[in-house]
Each structure stands twice: as structure tokens, then as C-alpha cells.
Amino acid sequence: LGNIFASLxxxxxxxxxxxxxxLSSPKLIDSLKKGLYESGADVLDIGLGPSPxxxxxxxxxxxxxxxxxxGSHNPPNHNGFKIxxxxxxxxxxxxxxxxxxxxxxxxxxxxxTIKSYDIEDEYIKTLIKSCKISNFKENLKVAWDPGNGAAGxxxxxxxxLIPGEHVLVNEDVDGLF
Numbered sequence: 001l002g003n004i005f006a007s008l009x010x011x012x013x014x015x016x017x018x019x020x021x022x023l024s025s026p027k028l029i030d031s032l033k034k035g036l037y038e039s040g041a042d043v044l045d046i047g048l049g050p051s052p053x054x055x056x057x058x059x060x061x062x063x064x065x066x067x068x069x070x071g072s073h074n075p076p077n078h079n080g081f082k083i084x085x086x087x088x089x090x091x092x093x094x095x096x097x098x099x100x101x102x103x104x105x106x107x108x109x110x111x112x113t114i115k116s117y118d119i120e121d122e123y124i125k126t127l128i129k130s131c132k133i134s135n136f137k138e139n140l141k142v143a144w145d146p147g148n149g150a151a152g153x154x155x156x157x158x159x160x161l162i163p164g165e166h167v168l169v170n171e172d173v174d175g176l177f
Contacts, residue, residue: 001081002035004098005065007107008085014063015041016117018054020070020150023175024079029069032081033114040110041065044117048173050151051082053123059087060122070150076176124157131162140164148174 006013015036019025029045036043046057051068058066065085071078083090101107142164146152152171159166 001067001098001102002032002037002041003039003107003109004035004101005067005083006036006039006041006112007101009041009064013041013065013112014044014061016044016046016054016057016061016063016066018046018049018051018057018066018068020050020068021048021148021152021173021175022069022071022076022079024077025069025175028079028081032067032069037112037114039108039112041112043112043114045114046117046119048150048153049120049123050149050154053119053154054082055084055087056123056126057117057119058084060119061117065090120154120157124154124161127154127158128161138163141167143167143169144171145169146171148172148177 006015017029017033019029033043033045044061044063046053051070054066054068068082069079070082071080085094140163144155144159144166146155148170150173152173155168156171159168
């Protein structure tokens with residue numbers, strides 16, 4: 001997937017990758033990054049996080065593409081990829097075209113780069129800004145349940161910046177949920 005996706009772009013190809021907390025995600029993202037790198041992509045790995053953080057990064061960093069390794073709301077033993085070309089979803093015939101290119105061995109090889117990029121704090125600041133904190137009351141009580149998913153780390157940081165009392169349950173990322 002990495003080789004073929006990176007080969008879809010002519011020259012500069014900044015591709016952002018992110019993963020969820022599933023047990024299979026680290027291995028999948030390592031293989032994805034290897035393929036992207038081998039086909040000339042400049043890979044920015046934003047680490048473990050929720051899909052909206054990837055969408056934020058793709059827009060903020062103006063990438064040519066972005067791929068999230070996630071099974072989304074499926075059971076923990078399911079996994080896959082959410083793909084964006086530019087800032088829009090990559091689906092339908094685009095996915096079918098990747099299958100055809102894979103069958104035909106239709107991809108290029110050239111070296112790219114792989115770098116880590118920490119976007120969590122920028123993402124959290126944007127979340128805070130968008131929820132109009134001034135409307136929150138000091139006596140607000142909120143229970144948060146990120147379901148042991150990739151949003152857990154974001155939620156832990158976020159609640160420290162919002163007034164009120166916050167109770168977190170299932171906040172630790174657990175690949176088995």
C-alpha cells in the first residue's frame with residue numbers, strides 16, 4: 001500500500017501517518033512507512049492518536065496524503081487504513097485502482113524520508129479554541145469515556161485545560177479495548 005500510494009504522486013509527496021492503539025497497528029504502520037519511504041515519500045509520523053488528529057494534521061501541514069492505521073469502531077482484531085489524498089477521503093475507484101496497480105506491480109522506487117512530528121499540543125489547542133471555554137461553568141461535571149481507544153491520551157491532556165470536574169474512565173489506550 002505504501003509503495004503504490006506514494007507512487008501516485010509525481011514529485012514532492014509529504015504523507016502523514018498515524019495509528020490507533022490496536023495491537024497490530026505498530027507492525028502495520030512500520031510496514032506502511034517502509035513502503036512510503038521506498039517510493040519517495042517524505043513521511044511524517046504523528047504517532048498514536050485518533051483519526052480526527054490525522055485530519056487536522058493533513059490540513060494544518062498541507063500534506064499530499066495521509067493514512068491512518070485503524071480498525072475504527074470495529075472489534076480489536078480488525079484493522080485497516082483510512083486514506084486521504086490531499087485533504088479529502090480516498091475511496092471507491094481510487095481503492096480499486098490501488099488493487100490493480102498492486103496486481104501489476106506498478107509502483108516506483110526512490111528514497112524518501114521518515115520523520116516524527118508531534119502535533120498533539122497544536123491539536124489540543126485547536127480543540128480548546130473551538131469549544132468556547134468561556135461558556136463553561138466552574139461547577140461543570142463531565143464524565144469522559146474514550147473506550148480505551150487512541151483518543152485517551154488526548155482526553156487526559158484536554159481535561160486539564162477545561163474548567164470543571166472531570167471523571168475519566170477507560171482513558172488508558174488498550175489494544176484489546
